[in-house]
Amino acid sequence: MGVATVTSTTGEAGANTVKGAGGPAQLEVRGVTKAFPGCLANDDISFRIEPGEIHALLGENGAGKSTLVKIIYGVLQADEGELIWEGKPVTIASPHDAREMGIGLVFQHFSLFETMTVLENIALAMNDVRDMDALRKQVLEVEKTYGLPLDPDRHVYTLSVGERQRIEIVRCLLQNPKLLILDEPTSVLTPQEVEKLFETLRRLADEGCAILYISHKLHEVKALCQKATVLRGGKVVGGCDPREETAKSMAEMMIGQKLTAPDRGKSREFGDVRLAVSNLSLESDEQFGTDLKGINLEVRGGEIMGVAGVAGNGQNELFRALAGETEQQAAPDSIKIDGKSVAHFGPRRRRRLGATFVPEERNGHGAVPDMSLSENGFLTAFRRMALSARGLIREVPTKSFADNIIKTFDVRTTGSGAEAGSLSGGNLQKFIVGREILQDPGVLVISQPTWGVDAGAASAIHQALLDLAAKGTAVLVISQDLDEIYAICDSVVVMAEGKMSKPRPMADVSIEEIGLLMGGLHDLEGNATPANNTQVEGGRVGQA
Amino acid sequence: MVRLEPRRQHSQAMVYLSPVLAILMTLVVGGIIFAFMGKNPFDALYTFFILPINNSYGISELFVKATPLVIIAVGLAMGFRANVWNIGAEGQLTMGAIFGGGLALYFHDSESVLLLPAMFVLGALGGAFWGAIPALLRTRFNANEILTSLMLTYVATLFLSFLVHGPWRNPEGFNFPESRPFPDAGLLPIIFEGSRVHLGTAVAVFVVIAGWLLLSKSVIGFQLRVVGKAPQAARHVGFRQKRMVWFTLLLGGALAGLAGLFEVSGPIGQLQPSISPGYGFTAIIVAFLGRLHPVGILFGGLIMALTYLGGELAQITLGLPNAVTGLFQGILLFFLLASDVLTKYRIRFGSIAAKGRTA
Structure with a gap:
């Protein structure tokens, strides 16, 4: 269709040129808007990805990246705006539709069955059921072409995280995608594995596949991508060529203030x-x-x-x-x-x-989401801060301890009576860290x-x-x-x-x-x- | 299009409104059922819900029925808060009646003022003992307490049946399956002259207050809530779940046992094969109707007590079967659980886009 011929053969990010300029974009997003109760997740977002382009979508947590990806992959429907695929407006009603069109998505969190083999997991994700032997051949071929070594008969629980991600990528590649979306793919990889992944992605791009790369790791974006669209608060706040920016300048664009x-x-x-x-x-x-x-x-x-x-x-x-x-x-x-x-x-x-401790998971481990901040302060501090006496909760010091955390650590909330679950991730984390630090550990x-x-x-x-x-x-x-x-x-x-x-x-x-x-x-x-x-x-x- | 949409924060208003909503829906559906049975729905509902309490005796009977429900439900609510699902309060009630009542039968000619307090203690111990078995099975063998406590209910009621048919049958009772009547020293004093309202009703009020203090103001109540809402957080700070299983089953059992003792040493006055019209089960509904909160349970207990009285009157004046009581209780629980969804979700009609923007 509109895919331009591939000219570049080098694997260097810097050498990759955007192909297909002038022709229709692989995907163009026009004025996409999506609202959730109390929050406008995507506000009039527009950008385009050319065939063979590695395009970064940058933004902090909550900037609207995931929502946008879900709209492109057919999981959510936009309230307004349209998607143009190879020059034609399209409606993507479901992930099934998206895969049919040639959109592949590698999730941040893998959806694999641990007790099944690589091949079985791949078969499960295919749109149509095929002959397993034919599938095995295809899998091996894709693995060879893109340098993704993986034994189809291994059980998933024996694989490392990097290998698991390869399954997801192979899954997508089997469907000959024209657009591959990767959502924070490197958060679980070692630096060496990251470099391997990048080689694969560059090879794919050279073959004309467009890649939408979502990350907040700026040095990776700088090394891999030719274009970037920066989101903040659901809006596009700018675009840039990551190769010409510094990580710091892009970070400042993302958060909208000096670092x-x-x-x-x-x-x-x-x-x-x-x-x-x-x-x-x-x-x-x-x-x-x-x-x-x-x-x-x-x-x-x-x-x-x-x-x-x-x-x-x-x-x-x-x-x-x-x-x-x-x-x-x-x-x-x-x-x-x-x-x-x-x-x-x-x-x-x-x-x-x-000793005090802050676990990785905030909701349900470090804090009880449907209890108030006062009670969550009491949770770990009642002994050390003497918030209880004779088996009873001392209401006044408990509340003032929570108020103190909120004030000292600049926790944005309606007050110590607010439920922990109503806070944003960053604010709840500040509260939890503050709670442990104020105990003077x-x-x-x-x-x-x-x-x-x-x-x-x-x-x-x-x-x-x-x-x-x-x-x-x-x-x-x-x-x-x-x-x-x-x-x-x-x-x-x-x-x-x-x-x-x-x-x-x-x-x-x-x-x-x-x-x-x-x-x-x-x-x-x-x-x-x-x-x-x-x-x-x-x-x-x-x-x- | 009608859709459910998650709320950002639990609606406090709906926490209190949903029982009211559930009661209204129960009345509507109840009226429809009465209509199908060929009764005038308004007359029937009047008979069921108003007639029983339009005189002072009726109101006193409401307290008599509500007493065991409230006492048991407060105990159960503690467990439910900590995700300990004690379904066997009926059995714990029965064991309390057997233990405490057994003492009264042993001292059947006693006039000691110590008899009644001793029966209290034994009644509570009996219930706690019956709660301890599921606790042991859960903490030791990870056996589901829903099943074990429920099954133990049948063991307890059959054991009572065996006792009153056999060893504890009244020797002067013309072979009726009943025990001797308790001695006067083993009967609960009546609080209001001319009614059946007994000391147990006062204890129920005390239990409500103590339960509220325990749950909202004490460290152990806090632990209960944390264990129930976020088990991993509880483990993180060292609140041990096993200890909560023991605590709630022993407490719930003891309160149910006490309620059972109040029944046999109050309104009944002796041991019989049947000492409870399912108070132990109905108390589960009461606990949820009262939002697992002791003060709410007080109101919930009164409402459920009304269904018992209404059911009796419906049998007498409308010729309806006794099953009507259970039917109403079931419908109420159903609507209660259904409307609870609204504390976490809201109903939206049509597209949400426009509203989301302005929010």
Whole structure:
């Protein structure tokens, strides 16, 4: 149809030129508007993607990216506006329609059945049922063409996250897409896996497939995309050529204000070891969970240590073991807080010793969504802040504690009586982090501190963690976001397959080394060779 | 087009309005059913809901029936708040009556003032014992307490039947399956002369207040709510679910046992094969009708008590079967659960686009 001939053969992002200029766009979005109760998710959005173009859709959480993707993929219908596909207006009534037309979508969260094989999972997602042997041949062919090695007969639960994502991509490629949409595809990948994914995407683009790439990781967008559309508050606030922008300038476009890097203060002195984990091994409570194997770490007062790693390598298990949530008890003396063994303590006794914890999941784990902020403040602080007396809740101090968190951490809410679930992700996270910090902890363990949080709230949380450490608290940050670890941590350990690397000072470890450790190459520790360092240079400024 | 749309925040108004809505819908549907049975719906509804309480004796009877419902429902609500589904209050009620009533039968010629308090204690213990079995099975073997507590109800009622047909049958009772009448020292004092309103009614009011304090103001009540609403958050802060299972089943059992004892040492005055018209089951509806809140339960108990009185009158004056009572209770629960959807969702007619923009 309107697909122009492919000329470019190089894999370099910079060398890719936009093809098909002059002809009809692969997809043009015109004036798309979509309202939800109390919020205008998409407001008159227009942009176009040419065949063979890798187009970034940039925006913070809540900017309207997901809504737009759902409209393009037929999951939602726009209230106003139209979609033009290869020059003709179209109605995309369902994802089935979208796939028929040639639109493929790789979700941020995979929809795979763990106990079925790769091939079975692929067959499930196809529009029409086919002969399995023919499908196997097709799958192998696609895998070969695009360099996506994957055994069709492996069970999904044995695969790494990166391999699982490959299934999703192969699924899409089998349908010869003309437009491939990827929603935050790299949040679960190591830097090396990211680079592999990019190679595949560039090859696809060279063949004329348009790619809509959704991300908030700006250095990746810079390395991969030729055009970007920036959304803020449901509106298009601008477009740019990412190759000509800096990560910082794009970030400022996204959030609409100047960015300030967190203030790390002067090089800090570290005190005594406050959190010590020695030879901690623990079986996971969950099926398909990761067992912890001989974990060792020490965090000193004033130190912020980062735990890097691809999701699902034991970070959740580590958090639960430290917080005392596990059913099984760790070996005696394997966890110490301020020198006192706490392995046999439950969460309440650990908190009494001055440890506080912030889990990754806000709703239902760190906070109770349909309880008020007052009650959520009481939830973890009632002992340390003396909010109860003789078995009864002390209403006045409970309310003023919540008010204090709201004021100190600039939580935007209608007041301490508001239900936690009514707050935006960033505001609830500020509340939860604030609740733990105001308890003046000796040890703080925090998991994914800025996951799904807008940039303003993220930098406030980072600053709060730095300030807390400056007062002598030992802080352990479990994060998948390397930018975050670089921004605030003094030292870093990497988890892979339930094991942990030796701690390294942040200053003398390169992002390539961390990437290799994330891939499980613990034996290379110390003499990792920089394998490929194409896209990672801008990494440290990205989230800043 | 009519559609349900999620609300951003729970509607507080609907939390209170939905029981009212449910009662109205029950009246409408009840009227239609009466019409189908060839009765004038307005007369029938009048007989069912107004006639029973248009005199002071009727109102006093309302309190008598509401007493066990309220006491049991407060206990059950504690459990329901923590996702502990004790369906066996009827059995716990029966065991309370057996334990406490057994004491009265053993001391059947006693005149001691200590007899009644001792019966209270034993009644509560009996109910708690019957609640402890599902608690043990749940915490030890992860057995579903809905099934175990329900099945234990039949064990308890058959055990009572065995006792009054056999070992505890009144030797001077002409072979009727009944126990001896309790001694005067084992009967609840009447609060209002000329009625059947007994001390248990005062206890019910006390239970409501204590339940409200426990649930809203105490740390343990807070734990109950957290365990029910967000189990993972409860684990995170170290509120142990097993402890809540024990606490709520023992408390719910004890209150149901106490209610059972009040029935046999109050209105009934002896042990019989049947001591409750399903109070333990109806209390489940009362608990939800009262929004699992002790004060709401007080009102819910009065409304459900009315269905009992109305059902009796409907049998006498309209010649309707006793099943009408159960029918009304069922319809009410149905509409209550249905209208509860509206606390989290709102109904929208037509397109939402225009409204969304201005919001």
